[in-house]
Amino acid sequence: MTTLQRDPYDTHDAPGSPGGPVTLDRRDGPYGEVVLRRRGTGDGAVHEIIANGCFLMDTSDGRSERVLVDAALAALPADRAEPAVLIGGLGVGFSLARAAEEPRWGRITVVEREPAVIGWHRAGPLGGISARALADPRTEIVEGDLLGILGHAHASPAARYDALCLDIDNGPDWTVTESNDGLYSPAGLAACRERLTPGGVLAVWSARPSARFEQALRNAGFEGVRTEEIAVARGVPDVVHLGQRAA
Template sequence: MLTPPATPVTVDRREGPYGEVVLRRRGTHSAAGEVFEIIANGCFLMDTSDGRSERLLVRAALTALDEQNGEDLPAGPGGRRAPHVLIGGLGIGFSLAEAAREPRWARVTVVEREPAILDWHREGPLSPYSGEALADPRTELVRADLLAYVREAPAAGRRFDALCLDIDNGPDWTVTEENSSLYSPTGLAACREALAPGGVLAVWSARPSPVFENSLRNEGFCRVRTEEIHVARGVPDVVHFAVRPA
């Protein structure tokens, strides 16, 4: 088996509203397979090599909702209201694809601020990872700044049963300075208010953050925990979970 080239190939490079965004490719169609990478302002964000943690972000949020309600959430009319999930950051599309595979989500809203990433999914090289999910009638794709969207949600009559956020390398390792406000007391309070009572907040991170766990508790969340996910590159990813009290 051939080894993918050490030097990645730049597929697209754009200057977006928050700086430079680059899509790179390693490997080829015929050898070890393609691996796409998203780089923002020179910082590696994610790639297509291993989506376990991104999928768990959504899957475990639904499990936490099940636990909150003491039983499985219903899939259709006639039972309890089926849940609405907001995915913060389209990225590679693994979280969206996971949500679309699960019939118990009544609605799936994805908020992405980078026009380039939206284009790569709608009609570009990343469409194989999300095309089917984007075509799902439950899916709503919104171009917006995540924190602004979350802050405005209650006033607009929107509340979510789960917020699954993956816009950085973690609360302690943000891609842009603006992102740090999401993890601030004000940002976490906005997340809490955007959740329905008993709703779940799930935040992806490249490493654990005890400080962030304390911040979640200080902002009124309960059942705060961190789950490690072992991935191919060796260093575990983590997902921080918290619940808005019912």
């Protein structure tokens, strides 16, 4: 007799009101608890990632995550051939999927510190967004802490990037964990600058504008500092902060 194994992400029989939030997975990760939830069913279902009780992102609208990648590419010198991009944070996969849709990118490296998030993409419901990008030969997923990777890798050509697209917090003024503050400090921004090729671009996603962070980018030696706004349904716009290493 064959015993059918139930898909661990199949929650059709989960209790609760129709369309209400359903917890699909809950894990204790290296930086605390991470939770994957679903709201709604069928084609209208929205998946959410919660870290230590703090809402991070969902699959309802990926415009600003796509702008993060598009703006970085647009800011690069026009003659840059097959630029390499490092995406900080896999999240729900919108930034990675956008990068893989663009044939001009060369290497696409994604750094994600939560094993659970990587698993939700490789063998879970978030694969609907990222499966094609994960199969792209340009894509590499690196499990680890972004600041540690930026600060400790040797400065070989393979360890440098034409663009750094960072989306690991709700913004530089609203970090997920206290340790992430170091990424936006003078030392952290210096590490980002050193990992960029001349003329390379740093793009940082934020849930709200930060004049303080704009000044921090200038103080760290970035040129052409500016902020692109992306309107949202309610509240202040999402933004992408941009700065460029001197050519």
